[in-house]
Amino acid sequence: MPLPDPLTPAMTRPAGQAHTAQTSHAGPAGQALASWSEETVDVQLIFDAGSAHLASVGVEALVIQGFQAAARFQPGETITIEPNSGLLLTIGY
Secondary structure (H helix, E strand, O other): OOOOOOOOOEEEEOOOOOEEEEOOOOOOEEEEEEEOOOOOEEEEEEEOHHHHHHHHOOEEEOOEOOOEOOEEEOOOOOEEEOOOEEEEEEEOO
């Protein structure tokens, strides 16, 4: 399945539940994950072939006071996004 933006090699499954934007292709990557849904959504990050190495590393949400709690996700683990919210993630910590 081709990705809509070659500069964002990650997308979510189920498709359309959340949107992603990535800041780096080398080393640890910064990933914004957002949903405008009125309901809580559960998604998994999936990666294109050029970034497949990121699919086997952990994902971390660093604590940001007033925005998000700290969390760690194992490869392939479901990430829950609250309604009309998002997460800032580090992939490959």
